[in-house]
Amino acid sequence: MTTTTKTSVRLSRRVRDIRISPTIAVMNRAQELLAKGVDVVDFGAGEPDFPTPALVAAAGRRAIAQGFTKYTSNAGTKALRDAIAERYSRRWGARVTCDNVIAGTGGKQELFNVVLSLVEPGDEVIIPAPYWVSFPDQVQFAGGTPVFAKTGAPKFRPTLESIEAVASERTRGVIINSPCNPTGAVIDESELEQIIEWCSARDAFLLFDETYEFFVYHGTKHVSAMRWYNEHPETVIAVNSMSKTFAMTGWRLGFAVAHPELIAAMSKIQSHSTSNPSSISQQAALAALTGDHPEVEQMHQAYSERRSWLVPAINRIDGLCCSDPDGAFYIFPEVKALFGKGSVRDSNSFAEFLLEEARVAVVPGIAFGSDDHVRISYATSMERIREGVLRIEAAVRKL
Template sequence: MKNQLAERVKALTPSSTLAITAKAKELKAQGHDIIGLGAGEPDFNTPQHILDAAAASMNEGQTKYTPSAGLPTLIKEIAEKFKRDQGIDYSAKEILVANGAKHALYTLFQVILNEGDEVIIPTPYWVSYPEQVKLADGVPVYIDGLEKNDFKITPEQLAGAITERTKAVIINSPSNPTGMLYTEDELLALGKVCLEKGILIVSDEIYEKLVYGEHKHVSIAQLSPELKEQTIIINGVSKSHSMTGWRIGYAAGNKEIIEAMTNLASHSTSNPTTTAQFATIAAYSGTQEPVEQMRVAFEERLNIIYDKLVAIPGFSCVKPQGAFYFYPNVKEAANLSGYENVDQFVEGLLEEALVAVIPGSGFGTPDNIRLSYATSLEQLEAAVERMHQFVVSKMK
């Protein structure tokens, strides 16, 4: 039988988290007390008023198809959210509701990339960026966000990476996996390069509501009319309202691009899930108190656990400013513990310390690990203590 798989699928890189996740599940099934710090979702339930709105919509018979771009009422709420939070005006035709922010990104790359077009991706990066670019026949081009610069790229780096084939650059602020944010001045400097070179800015802002201390989220699209026109914002309610399973995200920006994305969506998914759209209307139109309560809880965990984490021998970590991840460099800890590399160190943590973390190799920086603090403070403290004792015991 002939090979049945398309070449673009063969080019995909398997998720680096699969092996560690599978091993963790296997050990847990055997009765081992595994503490998992790999979660990319809040450990809070969706707020009650959102659940109630979803149930009410179903009971009222709102269970049919919607327009491919999303319910007009939801699009209106998203537009009002942009006006309220960033001071940006978007028309209904400049917004597309998708089946999660990941789907919005996938659809965007499908409509803007031709074969060989390049997309600049700063490292560390969210694991799906390069794979989605490759699925659209594009070419990922990586720029190192150096730890000494808080994992952020500079305008000089960006300008040096742009070629005649460059179509877009991805900016993820706050970042997964590092939790770092770009300041207004940093965004203006990057935006100037993008405007001069005429490249699209893909601004992934899914963690915008999870920002800590004196830091604040700034969207590059709010800084000038020219940057707004050059930017496609990707966002959603998964992280902000603890609605990961509802699968509602959205894209906002250039009307021609949004129209093309809508046309593609009409042939792929028809529309986002109707009940989830009504839930999202409630998420944006109702009280935002649960969002703030969750943010405060994450900030408390961040501040308590950070000092304990960097006290582990061989761990160094830039303190996150947003999202809910630590991204420590543990190369020295791996060496102190007798491992050749961090991937092996991660396996040792799982098998002996019974702590599951995500190796940084999947995010483009193999000397790091990602730990989610979207779990209870009790579990976090226990996990950090286990890791500390693990390294100390290996050093003897």
């Protein structure tokens, strides 16, 4: 996991021990080619290809026009935190108020604040694998040790059994991301309940990242861990984001809902790092969370159609094998049948091969803890998806 590089500047061990996000490396190479005018089909991006809903963007513009451009309270405006609390009370029955909520500069920042607030050096944090790239490094940054609980095809769903198998007396918490980036796995409701009870009984935290909550398919239901907040308020922590649901990646607005004591601790950290998230983005987020935005369902519909076309198309390519994920906007095909052919030895060399030979950018699975897979994002137009699949097919045939 750790790659310590020798530098001329005397960097702290803390920063030397974390990796640059491997997904950024592939995206950089793809961007480099795009900047040179090369026609790359970009399946690497982890962001919606849709604009921010019209009324949400208008609320941002209005905030600027009205001069709502100053510092706000550190944890976010009361209006935004009230709206988030109200939403969690209404949807999941959680007894929460604005004191249970902090808004920050992206969900990523709030995940970081949670981990820094709860993890001590020597603590272990269990993360189902394949995992989203930042979880292990955030744990490591806090001095903890990430411990991986294996999940597998076809559904990659985390189970209590897989978590118990890697638990120890040093287990401090569990991070569940559902729907999952990169596998699309959506955790089973009863399994989630059992994991929460298990964490609660051991005085461990359950950090639930529901960034992709609105993107679930074929009748799958998303259930938030906050549904069990009232029974386990010291255990359950939810982190969510405006980025994917409302196509607001650039606005940088995410939030956490948790026990007020934890929120106060996170707020303390935030007050010494970024302070409040952008006042303008907070007004846009408020409009997003309190209004009606048909664009969200339209995005969901588009992802659903793309997924339905893409999964069988990938499975028709010799050497690629893809299960049908329940959520998010990624597929995670297995590519290990191609190892040993041409220059392809692992997920990284396969991604390099596709970029150089097919001009298609995918993210190597090793970035997410599985060297047998690659991640393909279908947050791009149907036309580009068709073109990308044709290119992959042609390149793989030459191997």
